[in-house]
Amino acid sequence: MNIYDFPPIEALITAAYWLVTNLSDLLQPLVGAPSAAVAIVLMTVAVRTLLIPVGRSQVKAGITRRRLAPKIAELRRRHAKKPERLQREITELYAKEKASPLAGCLPVLAQMPILMAVYGLFVHQTINDHPNELLGHTLLGVPLDVGLVGQLNAGAVTWVSGGVFIAIVVVVAVVAQASRRMLMPPQTPEETDPQPGVPDLSGLTRALSFMPFMTAVIAAFVPLAAGLYLMTTTAWTLAERVVLNRLLGVARLDAT
Incomplete structure (x- = not known):
């Protein structure tokens, strides 16, 4: 079954199509040909504004995890030779604090349907049994329905x-690096030192820290429209996280 035939995804694509086409029509007298591209950026901002509560929950969960780090380190020392009890004690600690070690996944999961919808807008010739008017829109003469890798394969890169595609990839990569440096706190020795009887996850942690750079790779493969979404949402995430960290007192937590 085509994922885009799944009723919720199909309804989301229809809603996104209505929003982008109407925004594009409103912006056409002001910005001209790039109206659809600007509409995608504005739609992304609107979506991320709605997801601010999710981002706030993620930051609060991160604060809780960092506050619990010394207690978890103590549990590791105390139950180093009893991994089953250690896991149980850590689970109970998170439950007591009403937190989850997986809370950071929520914003990513919440955005996936939106990214799928934006991608679907520019790969389907018809939307809701009507011709897809968005396929004729461009940004600086570059069609919104083509990607960098696709153009390279077709020998159609100008x-x-x-320049447009490289600019998007570079912006995403630079923002990802800034996010990694500014928002990922250094791990304490208690978190990085392997404990007897406990799996060493330090390698996995380091690998996950590079995951934001995967967005830059994805931006090279998806249509330009989806690349604009990725660039906008990545930049928004960094700005939002910096503001929320300041408002929720992450700096004060680091100073203690």
Whole structure:
């Protein structure tokens, strides 16, 4: 079954199509040909605004995890030779604090249907049994329904199209690096030192820290429209997290 035939995803694509086309029509007299591209950016901002409570919950969960780190380190020392009890004690600790070690996954999961919808808008010739008007829109003459890798394979890359795609990939990568440096706190020795009887997850943690850079790779493969979404949402995430960290007192937590 085509995922885009799944009723909730199909309804989301229809709603996104209605929003982008109407925004594009409103913006056409103001910005001209790039109206659909600007509409996608505005739609992304609107979506991320709605997801601010999710981001706030993620930051609060991160604060809780860092506050619990010394207690978890103590549990590791106390139950180093009893991994089953250690896992049980850690689970009970998170339950007592009404927190979850997986809370950071929520914003990513919440955005996935939106990214799928934006991608679907520019790969389907018809939307809700009507011709897809968005396929004719461009940004600086580059069609919104083509991607960098697709253009490379077709030998259709120009200086303009290559510059547009490279700019998006570079912005996403730079923001990802800034996010990694600014928002990922250094681990304490208690968190990084392997404990007897406890699996060493330090390698996995380091690998996960590079996951934001995967967005830059994805931006090279998806249509330009989806790349604009990825660039906007990545930049928004960094700005939102910096503001929320300041408002929720992460700096004060680091100073203690």
